[in-house]
Amino acid sequence: MTAISGSTTTTTLVNQVFIKADPRKVWDAITDPKWNERYGYKCPSEFDLRPGGAFRTLASQAMRDHGGPEVIIDGEVVEADPPRRLVQTWRAYFSPEMAAEPATRLTYEIDEIAPGVSKLTVTHELEGAPNALFTVSGEHPDAGGGWAWILSDLKTFLETGESIER
């Protein structure tokens, strides 16, 4: 795991959730577009799960209707160790300001803490990307609830088969 250096601590987000599902299900819900388009922002994310493999998130129909770009987030897989650990780069194109920021680094860690219970920890290192930080931290008033909301919905989805859907 990469050291979180003292100067970057304010730009790193750590979010954690306990989910009643085994690590494989959690892994699939994150990496398989069949599942990952069904919770959170409801956008399919495609992963080529090997080092250097491509990652991209496509706009939902609603976003495309608003005239947004087709690929809204992209990046590269750095490390894929299913179903335990996924490291990737991440750059969003929600706005010209975000698109101009450097790629950020995202790490998913899945630990089975009891049979059928997973602890999912998502660490997002956002050094030099203040607009991305503002959005994924959930502080941006027009950008949904960020990671906390996505992970809350992921938990609901895996445990009930449904999204919170408002």
Added chain:
Amino acid sequence: MDDDRGLDDGLDDKVFKALADPTRRFLLDLLFTRDGRTQSELESELEMTRFGVAKHLKVLEEAGLVVPRRNGREKLHFLNAVPIRLIHDRWIDKYTERQVSALADLKAELEEQA
């Protein structure tokens, strides 16, 4: 009730208990302002012994509100917003969001005038 509820009920209990203390809420506010701090950094903001701060941090960690991460020899503490979000999504949303947000608006408005 089957034990499917056990995990979440247990965690909710811990979150409510953790939040029911002004020092622990203050620690969360400190991390909200600037995330990823060592215990020593947090101690410097409180009139409290090292042992006292450690005890409060442990309660916050057990509730999942604070997640510790190692960075070399340092242990950094990060605010985890998910447990509060879960309580929001399950409880506040379900019963009272409209009233709560109306009250929050009213409070914001009154504070702006003050």
